[in-house]
Amino acid sequence: MNEIDLLISARWVIPVEPDAVVLENHAVAVRGRRIVDILPTSEALQKYPSAERQDLPRHALIPGLVNAHTHAAMSLMRGLADDLPLMTWLQAHIWPTEARWVGAEFVRDGTRLAIAEMLRGGTTCFNDMYFFPEVTARVATTLGMRASIGMIVVDFPSAWARNADEYIARGLEEVLDAHKGEGLISTCFAPHAPYTVSDAPLARIRNLADELDRPVHIHVHETRHEVDEHVAKHGLRPLARLDGLGLLGPNLVAVHMTQLEDHEIALLAARGASVVHCPQSNLKLASGFCPVAQLIEAGVNVALGTDGAASNNDLDLWDEMRTAALLAKGVAGRADAVPAHSALKMATLAGARALGLGDEIGSIEVGKAADLVAVDLGRIETQPVYEPVSHLVYAAGREAVSHVWIAGQAKLVEGELTQIDIDEVMANAAAWAARIVAADPQQA
Numbered sequence: 060m061n062e063i064d065l066l067i068s069a070r071w072v073i074p075v076e077p078d079a080v081v082l083e084n085h086a087v088a089v090r091g092r093r094i095v096d097i098l099p100t101s102e103a104l105q106k107y108p109s110a111e112r113q114d115l116p117r118h119a120l121i122p123g124l125v126n127a128h129t130h131a132a133m134s135l136m137r138g139l140a141d142d143l144p145l146m147t148w149l150q151a152h153i154w155p156t157e158a159r160w161v162g163a164e165f166v167r168d169g170t171r172l173a174i175a176e177m178l179r180g181g182t183t184c185f186n187d188m189y190f191f192p193e194v195t196a197r198v199a200t201t202l203g204m205r206a207s208i209g210m211i212v213v214d215f216p217s218a219w220a221r222n223a224d225e226y227i228a229r230g231l232e233e234v235l236d237a238h239k240g241e242g243l244i245s246t247c248f249a250p251h252a253p254y255t256v257s258d259a260p261l262a263r264i265r266n267l268a269d270e271l272d273r274p275v276h277i278h279v280h281e282t283r284h285e286v287d288e289h290v291a292k293h294g295l296r297p298l299a300r301l302d303g304l305g306l307l308g309p310n311l312v313a314v315h316m317t318q319l320e321d322h323e324i325a326l327l328a329a330r331g332a333s334v335v336h337c338p339q340s341n342l343k344l345a346s347g348f349c350p351v352a353q354l355i356e357a358g359v360n361v362a363l364g365t366d367g368a369a370s371n372n373d374l375d376l377w378d379e380m381r382t383a384a385l386l387a388k389g390v391a392g393r394a395d396a397v398p399a400h401s402a403l404k405m406a407t408l409a410g411a412r413a414l415g416l417g418d419e420i421g422s423i424e425v426g427k428a429a430d431l432v433a434v435d436l437g438r439i440e441t442q443p444v445y446e447p448v449s450h451l452v453y454a455a456g457r458e459a460v461s462h463v464w465i466a467g468q469a470k471l472v473e474g475e476l477t478q479i480d481i482d483e484v485m486a487n488a489a490a491w492a493a494r495i496v497a498a499d500p501q502q503a
């Protein structure tokens with residue numbers, strides 16, 4: 060059957076898998092939500108003569124970017140507290156602001172702003188950890204954004220739950236049970252960190268995650284201070300404690316990992332855990348350096364995340380890819396550490412695999428969902444083009460993203476969001492900032 064819904068032809072199609080392949084003048088055929096064919100454009104025009112077409116003559120077509128660690132609603136706290144180390148930032152600024160302001164409306168408006176920013180920049184899936192996750196899931200569903208929604212757990216009370224048992228119960232009911240279908244929402248467990256979640260809830264999460272085969276998304280080894288305090292309190296490093304609790308396995312999605320000893324890298328590889336590297340957040344909070352090249356060489360799946368816009372201060376995976384590639388060279392002392400294709404893979408397929416979505420998204424392959432992004436390489440800053448993947452990582456930026464599709468649906472066309480009233484989203488963000496500043500003028 061040669062009926063398709065859309066034929067996207069591009070100057071370059073970069074499938075990401077198999078590694079390093081660049082298909083020149085190829086087309087991707089989409090039927091419903093899925094990619095059904097990838098072939099030379101000349102053949103595609105004969106095979107699908109009456110298909111609706113999107114011709115991208117100067118563009119690279121890549122898989123949608125996967126942001127493997129976000130706190131989407133924190134976009135409303137962008138620029139609220141800068142130039143501070145992690146614990147001062149959290150304890151003196153972010154947690155008090157969250158305690159006062161975070162509710163369902165805050166999460167709704169912050170998540171809308173975050174999704175608008177992410178879609179505009181070619182991110183088609185995000186892995187979120189934040190209060191009121193059912194609201195995040197609802198906003199993502201309404202806007203047609205793919206998301207992995209974290210069932211958060213912390214030992215301290217919030218407007219969402221009073222204690223760890225209540226966090227787990229609400230997560231199971233309002234996130235897991237509510238999103239078991241075939242839609243764009245997947246779910247994971249999201250205990251905040253080894254220093255905010257005690258053994259009993261972590262052990263329960265391990266059992267539930269094993270039983271339900273869900274990822275466990277957690278901040279780990281973010282700073283040296285975290286590791287030192289943990290050793291003083293528990294007599295062992297955080298990763299060793301997680302291992303003792305049975306959490307160190309293929310479902311673990313360990314975010315940050317700036318403090319790693321060689322034996323810990325080998326352990327992560329042996330257990331099949333994933334790491335999410337957040338280079339810009341780690342640099343801005345002066346948290347440390349994740350040994351990305353060593354991890355990848357050991358066989359660990361390393362994905363990329365921005366963290367929240369309050370610590371980054373954007374949700375731009377292009378910036379993150381370039382920073383990851385450059386920083387890895389500095390950390391490893393080798394210019395061939397994390398070459399361009401590896402950085403692109405971290406931002407796509409590795410993210411998908413970390414979230415348990417490796418069979419569904421992350422590469423342009425027949426049978427996968429049509430989560431696709433077109434990048435205009437015909438702009439001044441990407442001339443001339445010797446090697447498109449090099450430009451994607453080292454020269455292009457999110458402004459070059461022209462088209463975005465999620466599950467075959469157009470979300471961005473010629474740089475314009477199709478489904479989001481951006482004036483309304485920005486007015487709501489400004490209103491929240493005005494409220495927060497009026498209550499505490501020192502925030503201004």
Ligand SMILES: CSC[C@H]1O[C@@H](n2cnc3c(O)ncnc32)[C@H](O)[C@@H]1O
Pocket residue numbers: 130145149153154157188189190211212213251252278281340366367370
């Ligand atoms: C329980 S909801 C998530 C929780 O995490 C906080 N947070 C945001 N960024 C970071 C980070 O880099 N390290 C640790 N915790 C972070 C956020 O403010 C929420 O309270």
Ligand SMILES: [Zn+2]
Pocket residue numbers: 128129130278314366367
């Ligand atoms: Zn985080």
